[in-house]
Structure formats: C-alpha cells, structure tokens
Amino acid sequence: MGSAERKERQRAELREQILRVARDMVMKEGFGALSMRKLADAVEYAPATLYLHFENRDAIARELCVRGFQELLAVLEPAAACEEPVERLSRLADAYVTFGLKQPETYRLVFMEDPKLSADLFQDKQEGAGPKSFAVLVRAFESLKAQGLTLDATTPVRLAEVFWAGLHGIVSLKLTCSGFQGAPAEALTQTLVASMVHGTKPAKAARRTR
Amino acid sequence: MGSAERKERQRAELREQILRVARDMVMKEGFGALSMRKLADAVEYAPATLYLHFENRDAIARELCVRGFQELLAVLEPAAACEEPVERLSRLADAYVTFGLKQPETYRLVFMEDPKLSADLFQDKQEGAGPKSFAVLVRAFESLKAQGLTLDATTPVRLAEVFWAGLHGIVSLKLTCSGFQGAPAEALTQTLVASMVHGTKPAKAARRTR
DNA sequence: GCAATAAATGAACGGTGTTCACAGAACGGT
DNA sequence: ACCGTTCTGTGAACACCGTTCATTTATTGC
Structure with a gap:
C-alpha cells in the first residue's frame, strides 16, 4: 500500500x-x-x-530564485550575530558582497534578471528569505540608532533600504560594468558602511575605508 | 563623381x-x-x-548602449551646473534616478544586461559618456570635500564610486524587485545624499530626507 | 491477466540568430 | 552602348529555442 x-x-x-x-x-x-x-x-x-x-522555464527559474535567496540569507545570518553594531553592519555588508561576487550568476538570476522572477521573493513577510534578510538589516540600523550613530531624521527601515541599494549597486556594477569602479569591492563596501554611520565616533569605520 | x-x-x-x-x-x-x-x-x-x-545583434545593442549613456549624460549635465555642492549632488542624484525610472528598458540595456555590452562604455577616458558622467560626480565630491563635507579619509573618486553604486542600486532594485523597497525612489535618493554628506551642518540635506 | 491510471515521449509549431550562395542594380571604363 | 566589376539585397537553409499534444509505455489496483 x-x-x-x-x-x-x-x-x-x-x-x-x-x-x-x-x-x-x-x-x-x-x-x-x-x-x-x-x-x-x-x-x-x-x-x-x-x-x-x-509549468515552464520560468517556474524553474523562480524556484532557483527562492533557493538562491535562501543561500544569501544563510550567509547573512552569521554576520548578524555580531554584537557591536558598526562591526555587525560591516560584516553584513562583506557577507552580502562576497556572496554576490562568488555566485555571480545566482545573484544575477535573483536580483537582476526579470521582475517576474523576483516579485514573489519579497512577499510572505513571515517566511520568505527576502523579508527575513531585510529584517536583519533593519535590526542592525535599529542598534545603530540606539547608539545615536545614524541620521537623526531617518528611520532604520529607510536606512536599511538605502544600504541594501548601496550593496546591490556595488555588486551589480561589478558584475555588469566590471571596468567601471576602480576600487575593489571590499573597499567600496567599507566606504559605504562608513558613509551610513553618522555621529560622534566613526573613527573605527572610517579607518577601514583606506 | x-x-x-x-x-x-x-x-x-x-x-x-x-x-x-x-x-x-x-x-x-x-x-x-x-x-x-x-x-x-x-x-x-x-x-x-x-x-x-x-556584425550581429550585439553590435546593435552596443550602439544603443553608448547612445543611451549619452542621453543619461545629457540629463546629468544641467544638474552639474548647480553651484552649491550639496544641492548639486542632490540634483545629480534626482536626475540620474529619474532617468532610470523614466527609461527603464534603456537603463536595463546599458547597466544591467550583459557585461559584453557595457564593457566599452567606460573606456576612452576622454570622449566616452561613461567617464564623462563619472567625472561629473567626482567633481561634485571634490567641491564637497573642499567644504569639509565628506568623510575625511576617503577620496572624492572613491566617494563618487560608492555614490554611483547607491544610485544604481536604487534604480535597479526598483526596476527588478519592485516590491522590495517601500519608500519612493526620490526619498531613497535623498537619504543616500544625506548619508554621504558628512560634517558640520548636514541640516539642509537631512531635512529633505523626510 | 486486465482495465485504469500515471509517466514519458516523438513529433510538430512557431519562433530565434546567423550564414551563404545567388540575383539584381549601379557603377566606371572603354 | 556595352561590359565587367562592385556593392546591395535576398531566400533558403542550419541549428537552436520553449512549448504543446496525441500517442506510447510503464505501473498500479483489482
């Protein structure tokens, strides 16, 4: 039976x-x-x-998308465990960019191919890897804000959105317009981190910029 | 004859x-x-x-790429004429993002499609629209630096690279992962500007963040 | 073993980029 | 005015592509 x-x-x-x-x-x-x-x-x-x-080729692509995003979430989560907020942001950024550069085609598929493929990834606010990953970033900025290290008038959510855009920009420009940015990705990443950490003592983050 | x-x-x-x-x-x-x-x-x-x-389909695409980039440069140039550095950066950012959202398919072709198509765009440091556009951004950050409004340890070139990445991230995420960022593009753009203008009096830029 | 159900397929349709042997027109020289 | 060359344009073909569907093959419950 x-x-x-x-x-x-x-x-x-x-x-x-x-x-x-x-x-x-x-x-x-x-x-x-x-x-x-x-x-x-x-x-x-x-x-x-x-x-x-x-159903068709796109259905396969969609499935690969959600799995690809899960892989990304999996590399973000260890970095998110870091206590110190600036360091956490820095590690998250490194993890994100490293993932994108090590798995360029996966990254392309998830974030750069077709809106139809990526649309679902950010629904399902509880379960999906998209919202989960984003939430990790938001929490990082909440911690920063609690220490007065962010722009005053800006919410953590907004900052996380801009930060993600910055990371995505760094990765996707490296992938598509390789001859564009002179600096290596890690340098750009740390400059981005330093840029988004405002306030009294950005010395630590700024030093990593060089 | x-x-x-x-x-x-x-x-x-x-x-x-x-x-x-x-x-x-x-x-x-x-x-x-x-x-x-x-x-x-x-x-x-x-x-x-x-x-x-x-020669083939890609040759047509490449030609469209350089023309598309020229169009982008054409909308950046007016914004670059602004004297006040923070305002200039803000207008450049708006012009860039607006172009990307108004001409999504052109933007995709130039910046998101195939490395083979975009490779040439950033060569030819004198003539090409790529380097020219980038130079406009670098000059903006040089002006900012002259007023002490940037990260101390970071060069204008580096800042321009990160800034471009941020703009590109905002546009391309809107184009591909529309459901991702909650905030409208203009809001994200201004938060990005505010993030990259450090120093004594970011009040003006910060206010536009809301 | 047989009927019913599920899995797998071959062949086809309409589409793609690209090549190449060939036809036609336009030309320069006589 | 004719002829040979050179350039422009093309039809047909090749090798792919995603997708569909009638048909065959295998597996199951009885």
Missing part, C-alpha cells in the same frame, strides 16, 4: 534532481544558457517530461 | 534608421524582445540585410 507514497517520493526526487542540475547549469553558464532541451538532456529525459514537473 | 558620397550617405541613413527603429523596440518592449527578424520587418528589409550594417 505504500506505493503511492513511494511514487510521490520518486516524483519529488526527480523534481529535485531537475532543480539540482538546473542550478549547476545556471551557476556555470548563467540563466540565459539554461535551456529546457539541454536540461532535459542532462537529466536524461525528454524535454516534454520537464513540463510534468514545472 | 559625387555618387560615391551619396551612396555613403544612403548607407549611413539606413544604418541610422535601423538604430532608430531598434531603439523604439527596445524602449517599448525591452532588449529581450528585440529580434533581428522583427527589426528587419519593421525597416522593410530582409533579415540578412541587417548584417550588412551590423
């Missing part, structure tokens, strides 16, 4: 295998080079079979 | 027409929807004819 469950399991397993192979292809050659036919070839099924498990 | 020149002129004119139509198609439906066949249809030639004027 357990055969129904077994079939279910096999189904899920194939689905998973498809996603694994798709992920590999994306990481190696980018999302643009992910074709249903090559993917089918790689998992040794006919192309049409993929459509028994995914 | 002026006929050689006339042919040259006709050739250039057709090339121009192809680019005009291509630009329209990109602005309306995005670069992804620009197909050589549809383009050939629109200019009423056979697809193969396009290859007499452009």
Whole structure:
C-alpha cells in the first residue's frame, strides 16, 4: 500500500534532481544558457517530461530564485550575530558582497534578471528569505540608532533600504560594468558602511575605508 | 563623381534608421524582445540585410548602449551646473534616478544586461559618456570635500564610486524587485545624499530626507 | 491477466540568430 | 552602348529555442 507514497517520493526526487542540475547549469553558464532541451538532456529525459514537473522555464527559474535567496540569507545570518553594531553592519555588508561576487550568476538570476522572477521573493513577510534578510538589516540600523550613530531624521527601515541599494549597486556594477569602479569591492563596501554611520565616533569605520 | 558620397550617405541613413527603429523596440518592449527578424520587418528589409550594417545583434545593442549613456549624460549635465555642492549632488542624484525610472528598458540595456555590452562604455577616458558622467560626480565630491563635507579619509573618486553604486542600486532594485523597497525612489535618493554628506551642518540635506 | 491510471515521449509549431550562395542594380571604363 | 566589376539585397537553409499534444509505455489496483 505504500506505493503511492513511494511514487510521490520518486516524483519529488526527480523534481529535485531537475532543480539540482538546473542550478549547476545556471551557476556555470548563467540563466540565459539554461535551456529546457539541454536540461532535459542532462537529466536524461525528454524535454516534454520537464513540463510534468514545472509549468515552464520560468517556474524553474523562480524556484532557483527562492533557493538562491535562501543561500544569501544563510550567509547573512552569521554576520548578524555580531554584537557591536558598526562591526555587525560591516560584516553584513562583506557577507552580502562576497556572496554576490562568488555566485555571480545566482545573484544575477535573483536580483537582476526579470521582475517576474523576483516579485514573489519579497512577499510572505513571515517566511520568505527576502523579508527575513531585510529584517536583519533593519535590526542592525535599529542598534545603530540606539547608539545615536545614524541620521537623526531617518528611520532604520529607510536606512536599511538605502544600504541594501548601496550593496546591490556595488555588486551589480561589478558584475555588469566590471571596468567601471576602480576600487575593489571590499573597499567600496567599507566606504559605504562608513558613509551610513553618522555621529560622534566613526573613527573605527572610517579607518577601514583606506 | 559625387555618387560615391551619396551612396555613403544612403548607407549611413539606413544604418541610422535601423538604430532608430531598434531603439523604439527596445524602449517599448525591452532588449529581450528585440529580434533581428522583427527589426528587419519593421525597416522593410530582409533579415540578412541587417548584417550588412551590423556584425550581429550585439553590435546593435552596443550602439544603443553608448547612445543611451549619452542621453543619461545629457540629463546629468544641467544638474552639474548647480553651484552649491550639496544641492548639486542632490540634483545629480534626482536626475540620474529619474532617468532610470523614466527609461527603464534603456537603463536595463546599458547597466544591467550583459557585461559584453557595457564593457566599452567606460573606456576612452576622454570622449566616452561613461567617464564623462563619472567625472561629473567626482567633481561634485571634490567641491564637497573642499567644504569639509565628506568623510575625511576617503577620496572624492572613491566617494563618487560608492555614490554611483547607491544610485544604481536604487534604480535597479526598483526596476527588478519592485516590491522590495517601500519608500519612493526620490526619498531613497535623498537619504543616500544625506548619508554621504558628512560634517558640520548636514541640516539642509537631512531635512529633505523626510 | 486486465482495465485504469500515471509517466514519458516523438513529433510538430512557431519562433530565434546567423550564414551563404545567388540575383539584381549601379557603377566606371572603354 | 556595352561590359565587367562592385556593392546591395535576398531566400533558403542550419541549428537552436520553449512549448504543446496525441500517442506510447510503464505501473498500479483489482
């Protein structure tokens, strides 16, 4: 009688295998080079079979997006554990940028490809990796604000949005317009951190800027 | 015999027409929807004819890129004329972001599509719109630094790079992850400006943050 | 073993960028 | 006015692409 469950399991397993192979292809050659036919070839099924498990190519991309974002969240979380607020922000920034540069194609897929793919990522305020990651940043700025290290008139949420934009800008310009910024990404990152930490004693953050 | 020149002129004119139509198609439906066949249809030639004027599709894209960047430079230049440094930075930021949001597909093509397309844009330090635009930002930060309104240990070039990254982050996140940032782009922009203007009296910039 | 259900597929449709042998027009020289 | 060259333009083909659907194959419950 357990055969129904077994079939279910096999189904899920194939689905998973498809996603694994798709992920590999994306990481190696980018999302643009992910074709249903090559993917089918790689998992040794006919192309049409993929459509028994995914509505279409975009559905696969969406799934890879949420997983990619989960990976990002996973590298942010250790950095978020740091107590000292400025240091925490700095580590979060480093973790974010490092992730983007180490996994350029994943980063592209999640943040730079198609609005249709990224749209869902920021819904589901409780569970999704998007809101969770963002919340980590907001908390960092709340800690900074508590120590009077942020712009007075600006909320932590707003600061987090701008900070994220800065990080995303650094990563995505490196990925797309590599010849643009002269400075290495870590230097830019720390300048960004220093820029967003206002107030009495930015000495520590400023020193890392050089 | 002026006929050689006339042919040259006709050739250039057709090339121009192809680019005009291509630009329209990109602005309306995005670069992804620009197909050589549809383009050939629109200019009423056979697809193969396009290859007499452009090496391939990417060559057309590259040309559109440099023109798109020229348009951006054209909206930055008026803002750069402002005397007061903080106000100048603020206007530059607004101009940049407004351009990106008003011409999303052009912006995507220039800054978010393919490194191969954007690579050239930042070479040619004298003539290119890329370096020229960047220089405008650097000058703005030089003015700020002269008034002691920037991070001490950081060069104007570095600050300009980070600032550009911030602007690019704001625009590109709006374009790709629309549901992400709650605040409108202008608000984010002004917070970014306020963040990068350090020193004695950021009151003016800070007020615009709200 | 048989009927029913699920999984997998081959072939097709309409689309893409690109190439190339070929046709046609325009030209310069005689 | 003719001819050979040179440039412009094209139709047909190649090799891909995502997606659909009727059909076949395998698996299940009885």
